Amino acid sequence: MINKIVMKAKFKIWLEEKGGVAFAEGRRMLLEAVDRLGSLNAAAKELGMSYRAAWGKIKATEKALGIKLLEVTTGGKGGGGATLTPEAKELVSKYKQYIDRMTFLVEGEYIRIFENFEIRISKSKTNSNTK
């Protein structure tokens, strides 16, 4: 019986500052949503997370990198809102570029290196079952 392997490479890349996570994909999506919606609250809702969690992520990044990410206002019609600072916009933009590039490379290198491994393993009969 041929036991086809459908192995796949996954990866996660993040930016660290002094050993702590400073920025990663989740935060990039969050900032991108804030930029589009004009509000952290709305962005959190769209991503299915609580405002509390979203705010905490933003704060953690601001503290780690020492830069301000959001320009906020409170009060007024609509209660207020948030927009990205220029630094935040650039961080999001560069991180996106970085992730896209790495996604391409991770996939390409995986295929190059593991290609014939999978084929060979799939054809050998193995005592696969756990018990």
Next chain:
Amino acid sequence: MINKIVMKAKFKIWLEEKGGVAFAEGRRMLLEAVDRLGSLNAAAKELGMSYRAAWGKIKATEKALGIKLLEVTTGGKGGGGATLTPEAKELVSKYKQYIDRMTFLVEGEYIRIFENFEIRISKSKTNSNTK
């Protein structure tokens, strides 16, 4: 005050099979140690983990990929031991090659994309402190 950013890119790559983690760096080190020491127990000790944990990782990978990783014997002088199957050796070898290549690329692309970003941010004065 110049607030120098020493941001760094970190990454983790793993192989998935049907959504579950099948292989990653920790397991590669474990198998590498088994290959060198001839025993899963000794390998676990060297890596500072319990035999229970090490055994669990191996089993999880064997189940996920449907291949046997260790050829084991019990009893006799020394109590027994474990050696890598040819498939395990190849998996370790290819994964190592993959990781080394990606480490190189992650670093290189990071520098290429973020280089001047850090410089600019570092020079602007920021209200860095959390409070």
Next chain:
DNA sequence: CATCGTTATGCCAATTTAGGCATAATGATT
């Protein structure tokens, strides 16, 4: 000056993950 939706933050609960204790089985060696 009351309203309303947003930002801001402490605090506790819950879920997930990892670790390790305990115990059985193995089998060549003596």
Next chain:
DNA sequence: AATCATTATGCCTAAATTGGCATAACGATG
């Protein structure tokens, strides 16, 4: 057949991470 270091595995505990509840402050608008 007693020994001994290893493999094998169930089960419970601890730790770390995440999520969300509750509540305060804000301030332009009407």
